[in-house]
Amino acid sequence: MGDAWIALSLTLKVAGWATALNLLMGVGVGFAMARLRFPGRDLLDALLTLPMVMPPTVLGYYLLVLIGSQGVIGAWLLQHFGIRLIFTWQAAVIAATIVSFPLVFKAARAAFETVDPQLEDAARTLGSGEWAVFFRVSLPLAWRGILAGLLLAFARALGEFGATLMVAGSIRGKTQTLSIAVYEAVQAGQDDTANFLVAVTSITCIAVLLSAGRLVPGRVAARA
C-alpha cells in the first residue's frame, strides 16, 4: 500500500504546483481581461476558456505536439538545455495547470468586474500607484471570488486524468497520480489496491472541501 501514499503525495504536489501557477496566471490574466478594452478581447476570452470544454485527450495531444521530444518547444528545450519534459512530473503539472486554468481565470475576471472602478480611482487620488491600487483595493475586494476559483481548480487538478496520461504517462512512483493509479489497478484486477486508492482519494477530496469551507467564510465575514 506504500505505492498509494507515493501516488497521493505526487498528486498533491502536481495539483499544488498547478494551483500556484494558476494563482499567478489566472489572477493576472483575469484582471487584465476585466479592466482592459482591446480588439479581439472576446476571441481571446474564448481561446482561454477552451481547455474547460475540450476533451482532455485533445489537450494532451496538443501538448505532445508542443512539448514532446519532437515538439516545437520540446525539441528546442532538448537541444539547448538537454531538458526532456515528456513523461516527467513537471509535464503532469503543465497538463493540470492548463486544464484548470479557465476555472481560475473565469472566477478572477468575474470577481474583478464586481469591484467598483471608482474605488480604484479613489485610491489613485490618495497617492497609490497602479501596483498599490491592485494590492490594496482590487485584490482584497476580489479575493473571495478568486479563492473559490482556486479551490475548484485544485480539485480539478487532483482529478486530472486524460491529458496527464498522454504527456506524463503512468510511471509508478514517478508520474502515476492517484486517478491514473486507480485506473491501472482496476485494469489489472487488483480490487484491494483500487478500493484503498479510491478511499484515499475520497478522503482527500472531503478534507480539501472541508478546509476550504472553513477558510473562506471566516475571512470574508471579518471584512464584509
Next chain:
Amino acid sequence: MPAPPVWDVRLRRQLRQADSRFDLDLAFSSDAARVVLFGPSGAGKTQALRLIAGIARPDDGRVAVVGRVLYDRAAGVSLSAPQRRLATMFQDYALFPHLTVRQNVAYAVQPGWRNPSRRLRDPKAESWIERFGLQPVAEHYPHQLSGGQRQRTALARALVTEPAALLLDEPFAALDRGLRRQLRAELLQLQQALHLPMLLITHDEEDLEVLAEQVVELSAGKRVLRDPADARAAMLR
C-alpha cells in the same frame, strides 16, 4: 510678477455617451478659493472633475492650481493622479468597504503595497478622526455608518493627504435636507480654517448660495462664467 490665479483650467475632451457625443469644453481662470461647477446632470460635470483630478485624460488643455502646473498638453506635462495631490471626494464617497473607518482615513498615511493595519494609530489620521467626531465608529466598516459619518470619513481620508486643493463631486446629494444644511456649514468653516482651494460640483442651488465665491456654469459641455447671484437668478427663471 502678479500672483498666479488659484484655478487656471482649460480642458477639452470628446465625450461619448449612450446616445450622443459632445465636446466637453471647459475653461476658467479664477482667484476665488471656492469655485462651484454648476449645471444639470449630463452636462459633463463629473467628467470635468475626473479630468482635473487626473483620473481621466483630456484631449487638450492646461490645468494649474495655485501656480502649480498639473497638466499642459503643449508643454508635455501630465502628472498622474497620485502626483497631483488633489484630494477628491466622490459622489457616493467611494469608501473602501474592506477597511475600517480608521484604516480608510489612514489609507494615504501608509505608502507602499499594503493597507494600514487595524492597530495602526497614526497621529495625523487620529487628529482628523477626532476633529470629525468619528472616534465612536473608528472600528466600524463603511456599510455600518450613517450618511453623515460616511461623508465625514471620506473628507477625513482626503484631507489626511495634505492636498493642494479639494475636489468634491455632489458632496451632499446622498444626504437628507437637514443634514445637508449642517454639513454644508461645516464644509464652509473647514475650507476657511484650512485656506484650502475648493472646487465643488453640484446641481443644487443651495450649494451655490452657501458655498460659491465663483460659479462656473456648465451646460452640455460648454461653460458660462457668472457670479453667484446671476447664476441663481438664471436658474429661478
